[in-house]
Amino acid sequence: MYPLFYSFCFYLFGLIAIASALAFVTRRSPVAAALWLVNVLFCLAALYVMLDAPFIAAVQVLVYAGAIMVVFLFVVMLLNLGLPGELADARGLLAKILAGLAGIVLLAKIMSSRTAVPIESLMLRPDSLATVARIQGAVAPVAQPLFTEYLIAFEVTSILLLVAAVGAVLIGRRRAAAVEGVGAG
Amino acid sequence: MIGGAAPVWAAPVWAVPVWGLVQLADPQQPPGPAAFFSFLDVSLVYTVVKLLIVFTVYMVGVALLTLAERKVSAWIQDRLGPNRVLKGWGQPLADGIKNFMKEESLPAAVNRPLFLLAPAMAFVPALVTWAVIPFGAPLPLPWGRMDLVLADLPIGYLFIVALSSLGVYGIVLAGWSSNNKYALLGGLRSSAQMISYEIALGMSIIPVLILSGDVTLGTIVQQQARGVWNALSLSVACLIFLIAAFAETNRLPFDLPEAESELIAGYHTEYSAMKFSLFFIAEYANMVTASALIVTLFFGGWTVPFWAAVNQPPWAWWKTVITLGAFLAKVLFFLFFYMWIRWTLPRFRYDQLMSLGWKVLLPTALAYIVIVAGATLGLDALGVRRGVGYGLCLFGLNVVLLLIVFFLVDRGRIVSPASARVRSAELTRLRAVRARSALAAGTGE
Numbered sequence: 001m002y003p004l005f006y007s008f009c010f011y012l013f014g015l016i017a018i019a020s021a022l023a024f025v026t027r028r029s030p031v032a033a034a035l036w037l038v039n040v041l042f043c044l045a046a047l048y049v050m051l052d053a054p055f056i057a058a059v060q061v062l063v064y065a066g067a068i069m070v071v072f073l074f075v076v077m078l079l080n081l082g083l084p085g086e087l088a089d090a091r092g093l094l095a096k097i098l099a100g101l102a103g104i105v106l107l108a109k110i111m112s113s114r115t116a117v118p119i120e121s122l123m124l125r126p127d128s129l130a131t132v133a134r135i136q137g138a139v140a141p142v143a144q145p146l147f148t149e150y151l152i153a154f155e156v157t158s159i160l161l162l163v164a165a166v167g168a169v170l171i172g173r174r175r176a177a178a179v180e181g182v183g184a185g
Numbered sequence: 186m187i188g189g190a191a192p193v194w195a196a197p198v199w200a201v202p203v204w205g206l207v208q209l210a211d212p213q214q215p216p217g218p219a220a221f222f223s224f225l226d227v228s229l230v231y232t233v234v235k236l237l238i239v240f241t242v243y244m245v246g247v248a249l250l251t252l253a254e255r256k257v258s259a260w261i262q263d264r265l266g267p268n269r270v271l272k273g274w275g276q277p278l279a280d281g282i283k284n285f286m287k288e289e290s291l292p293a294a295v296n297r298p299l300f301l302l303a304p305a306m307a308f309v310p311a312l313v314t315w316a317v318i319p320f321g322a323p324l325p326l327p328w329g330r331m332d333l334v335l336a337d338l339p340i341g342y343l344f345i346v347a348l349s350s351l352g353v354y355g356i357v358l359a360g361w362s363s364n365n366k367y368a369l370l371g372g373l374r375s376s377a378q379m380i381s382y383e384i385a386l387g388m389s390i391i392p393v394l395i396l397s398g399d400v401t402l403g404t405i406v407q408q409q410a411r412g413v414w415n416a417l418s419l420s421v422a423c424l425i426f427l428i429a430a431f432a433e434t435n436r437l438p439f440d441l442p443e444a445e446s447e448l449i450a451g452y453h454t455e456y457s458a459m460k461f462s463l464f465f466i467a468e469y470a471n472m473v474t475a476s477a478l479i480v481t482l483f484f485g486g487w488t489v490p491f492w493a494a495v496n497q498p499p500w501a502w503w504k505t506v507i508t509l510g511a512f513l514a515k516v517l518f519f520l521f522f523y524m525w526i527r528w529t530l531p532r533f534r535y536d537q538l539m540s541l542g543w544k545v546l547l548p549t550a551l552a553y554i555v556i557v558a559g560a561t562l563g564l565d566a567l568g569v570r571r572g573v574g575y576g577l578c579l580f581g582l583n584v585v586l587l588l589i590v591f592f593l594v595d596r597g598r599i600v601s602p603a604s605a606r607v608r609s610a611e612l613t614r615l616r617a618v619r620a621r622s623a624l625a626a627g628t629g630e
Contacts, residue, residue: 031299035358062347065351074373137399
């Protein structure tokens with residue numbers, strides 16, 4: 001319809017996402033870093049909308065920005081993790097060099113695969129998503145394969161998440177019990 | 186939705202940052218400003234007009250709501266309420282001027298950028314959610330039909346859930362950036378509370394989606410116009426949604442983030458003047474949005490009950506006026522309901538809040554999804570046609586379910602009096618004690 005305005009917005013969101021991602025990894029305060037990450041997620045959601053995937057965009061905001069990052073902020077605030085020194089994962093010169101090398105390798109890999117052609121069966125015709133969305137609405141194109149073709153994978157994933165949740169509760173309870181035992185003794 | 190017709194890979198990478206330059210350089214773009222501004226068609230003009238009108242009405246309405254809250258509380262507590270500036274009607278204006286004139290305090294120890302950002306982040310999600318709510322029948326105009334909804338997104342309901350999950354950021358950031366222990370406690374409480382109730386909120390709407398078969402709010406409204414209101418056919422979901430919506434807007438009995446008796450003023454303890462006022466406005470904006478959502482999802486939206494002609498095409502201006510009035514009346518009722526509850530019920534204790542959310546609302550909502558899915562499957566198999574009869578069948582089921590839910594939630598506290606749970610001998614003893622103490626105090630009954 002209006003390609004110029006469209007591509008302007010698309011690359012604008014892309015640039016904001018990259019800038020926010022850089023801010024996210026360079027901030028020392030965990031709260032500021034978390035908020036920059038929320039900004040990245042938002043920009044990605046905007047890009048999804050522009051690529052005719054509004055459902056993915058909504059789920060992105062709902063799950064990542066609305067739930068996971070809020071829980072993350074909650075923990076950061078509750079434990080008052082304000083001191084960056086204690087939080088840094090990469091300690092020492094060697095660790096930093098290794099991490100930097102790994103980053104460069106990853107970047108090189110991504111750059112080299114940019115020219116590679118995706119598998120034919122995974123490619124969609126241009127506009128096919130919009131056509132499907134017009135006929136089926138925004139949710140059905142995702143829901144249909146999810147609950148028919150990939151049902152087993154979907155259910156197994158949910159069990160995996162359940163196991164993770166139960167495991168977290170178990171570990172938490174054991175620690176609490178140990179602390180209580182120390183207090184009583 | 187901006188253009189499926191414009192695949193992004195067709196645009197050259199360099200055709201990005203500056204419009205004018207890009208237009209000169211882009212060979213695909215027809216020359217001249219007319220082509221560049223081709224997106225300025227009548228629908229865009231409609232959108233701008235609707236935006237201006239809705240925003241103005243919304244903000245004036247929110248201002249008047251602060252007055253309405255004080256008048257309703259006065260009425261409930263049997264006193265007069267604001268009656269000075271223009272017999273009370275100018276009170277919101279006076280409050281606004283006062284807040285602009287007051288000194289803005291910026292405590293030394295706050296995290297400055299977040300402290301300034303937080304009030305806006307509390308306010309914006311409530312405002313933006315309003316974009317997808319349809320508020321009247323389409324208006325036929327000489328230049329084409331004007332749909333009375335700002336953006337009829339294909340993901341309507343998901344958009345609402347996504348945005349309502351962001352409302353918590355303003356409060357949490359205000360609490361944390363204030364560098365004040367009471368504010369932090371308020372922020373922590375609100376993040377835990379809103380995450381807990383968001384789940385119940387999301388789950389309670391799934392039965393609505395099962396009935397309507399689509400996530401756009403226009404479809405949900407039309408489905409209710411054809412059958413009965415979801416409040417009847419899905420009463421349990423309506424109840425859960427109502428409770429969760431109260432918790433999401435941090436209104437009494439769920440106002441723990443700013444519990445005055447425990448936390449001074451909670452997350453906005455350190456805020457003054459207009460920044461405080463923005464939190465205040467955000468609370469009322471949230472109330473308006475939540476009321477509009479309840480109306481749209483469960484009470485037929487803008488449609489008028491028992492008058493099918495108004496809810497169907499051919500559209501006319503008088504139908505728009507009537508449906509706008511119907512929507513306004515329904516929203517105003519729920520705004521009054523919010524205030525009514527606030528001045529009636531005391532605040533929950535924190536553990537009560539959590540156990541209500543996780544142990545009562547969430548399991549009920551989950552079980553209800555299964556029951557509704559099974560019921561619709563059964564009714565479809567029996568050959569009941571979608572419509573009023575279908576809704577009434579579901580209503581019958583809901584009456585039974587509501588009785589069971591009330592009985593289980595109540596645990597013999599309201600339905601049966603407290604005295605029924607005490608042995609009769611114990612009751613006689615307690616009554617004797619009470620009589621003695623009343624005599625001792627000299628206030629015998």
